[in-house]
Amino acid sequence: MFPRKSKGSYPSIVIDRGRTAMFLCLVVVALVSAFLFRSATATTFPEVDKNEGTYAAEIARTYDFKFGPNPFAPGNATTTTGTFIPGDMFVLAKRCGTCHTDAHAQWRQSAHGNAFREPFYQKNVKDLQSQKGIEFTRHCESCHNPAALFSGALTKNTHVKRPFDDDGVSCIACHSIQSVNGRGIGGYVMGEPALLVKEDGTRLLAGISDQQILDDIPSHRRAMMRPLLKQPEFCGACHKSQVPRELNDYKFLRAFMVADELQQSSFSKESPHPYYIRDKETCNSCHMKREPAPLFDVSAKKGLLASHRWAASNTAIPTFYKWKDQLDAVTKFLEDDKLGIDIFAIRRKPSGLGAEELIAPVNRTNFTISGGDKITAEVVITNKNIGHSFPPELRDFYEAYVEFVVSDGKGQMLYQSGFIKPNGYLDESAHNYKTYLVKSDGTYNDKHHIWRTRVFAQNNQINSGRSDVARYQFHVPAGAAGALHLTARVRYRRFTRVFSDYTLGKSVDYPIVTMAATEYVMQIGSNAARAADPNDKTAMPDWRRWNNYGIALFDQRQYPLAIDAFTRAAELDEKYRPMALTNRAMAHIELEQYDEAAAILDAVVKANPTNMRALFQQARIFVKRGQLEQAETNFKQVLAAFPRDRISLQQLGELCKIKRDYKGALECYDKILQIDPEDLGAHYNLMLIYRKLGRTEDAKREGRIFADLKDDPAALSLANQFLRKHPEMSNESVYWHVHDLSRTPGE
């Protein structure tokens, strides 16, 4: 069975009983594993109805069940019956538009209405089709063209007619979804489309006329509207994404998870951990604000309708189709105070041997600069009013970056970073919020071929309510006089130039939106501190500027500096002080300065025993000190106020595990999985607990899931090799980095 070389002769085949037995064992284990895996899958997805004469049977006759019995894999979407739905049941949106005139007109220009047909998606999905096969596109179409998926059109040599392709995510597709499972990539269950649902649950579609709908509005409402549609988890069924192993022949790779980010942000009111307290917002309250219905949509109330434009950040689709209204709506949305930008501080190092000094906030401080000084400007960018990360979702081919310009008093530009080059491409050394995808051969995956991705070499973003610092270093020109103008802007382009050129087959300028801008003018010579204008209600107060700076430093793991910043924030605002002190304690904890942290937190909790944020941090210290009872009390108190706080659930689960309270631990991790079924830590801990409980099969299942979800440590070296070849990306991937503007490009 195994070749063995014998000295001085040709290799001969020798039967080795021990090795043969081992090999047979391996084969048996593999077969049993495959059977178990298949069984597990089969129990989740019922066999397709193959009864003669049904639509499902007809489709199943020639359908390629490439990924097992679930016809819709490798996406997560399914139907209430587990089988195909005839394509003609997906009523075309045009029909809905007869009565829902405004909703239809808005949707027609939206990213949803064009989710399948628009050229950028088409290019990408056709690449997948040609490189791997149409069956793999089920992963994408679960959210871009559900009718194509469920009608069984996504197989070779299909005869399914596809009038629905123009509709993408159509009215009937969204409004027929019955439930969601939190998994993303179509983590939903599609009901059989119906125009009327009678009180007894009877679903009616075929032959239903508009008159019948008009005659029975309650049944139409039952068919179309349900509370689920207004919940963030509903949107999360598609605005959460991963690349499964079926698609990349590798392993699970998380792409994005916007709904989970919202759940953990201050806007959900479900977490005590955010740095600011905000009013509750949902996906709908931001992206479906009511707007005038000039076409007298039947659903309009007082002339207003929940917008079906879903204005967000896709400027490319309306630019391509020349839809001014949609482009204006999206641009206005992006420009509407979503981000903040603040030239907060400068670090000045005089020429010669002088020490570097921090001048912050720069406009509130007396200072002097001279020709030859080395200046490092610290620009704080804040995700102020977005309930999820910025930029959200597919950062590999979106382009968000900071533009920084230094010019003299005459308007002559002296230094620049984050500019668009004459060929339309972005300056490679720009401070950016992007993901760098690396293929298995170590090359840059810049065309969104996600099925070829092995590792993320960088994944820069600003989470909701958090901040970032961009640092720009330059020399004040020797002998210069007058003023230096520093301007900074956050700019956003859909898509990267390399992707739009690749898609369109020609070089075209697509819009770049300025989401936030600021300017600071300093004199070469002495600069006097400027007092805050008490009448300027839009200006950010100094305590919040210090706090944002502190948050940025904290997220860049500059904990001692963050402590200083939070201390200043606490000094400047009495109301925010408990939060600022807790922030400071968090930085002390990161530095393992538990006594300092405990002293601060004890005082904060003493002043307000219901400060959940402080109680949680206090519990972390209790755990470190082995005071498990006190820690448990705190975590339970936090969870009583925030029952869906997955971080507290994780901590309490850990505590229960240490105490061998496995029932309590199981409860915690089960609750986490109800929020996010792909929570890595929960699966890992469940695996350990099931092992302890002797539940071998459950432990194996959790182990398999954990092994698929966890990062591949071997991929790190691939990322490092990639970054070595791309120094500008390497610089950007480091938490603390400086953009040296004195260098000439390419140096």
Place this chain on the structure above:
Amino acid sequence: MNRSVKRLVASGLGLLLLAPLLVGLSVIGATPAQQRRSKARSRGARQAVDLFRSNCARCHGADGQGDTPLGHTYNAPDFTDAEWWHKHSKITSTGSLVSIVSHGKGDMPAFRKKLKRSEIKLLVNYVRRFRNTK
């Protein structure tokens, strides 16, 4: 100017001066019942506008001229065109219009199950008012 003419002019002027006073008094001095009726009338007018905008304006336009995409598709009439009313006098009586809104006609759907009879009457009265707006 003879005496009778003088008297007529004098009384006319007197009325002209008194008119605003009388109107003011009628408002101030309206009985609660009259005030209720007046409020109901304006409420009814508002309701008619809302009903027309949410049920009819998609095709007939807010101004009744039928100049909307759906109006063009279904060849909706121009309610402000006196000529149209004259030509279609057989179907434009209040009774006929109530019947058309209730039971539908051609491409126009029936509203009898969606709207109450009182609402349909309000709508018909509202539509009739377009007649003299051009």
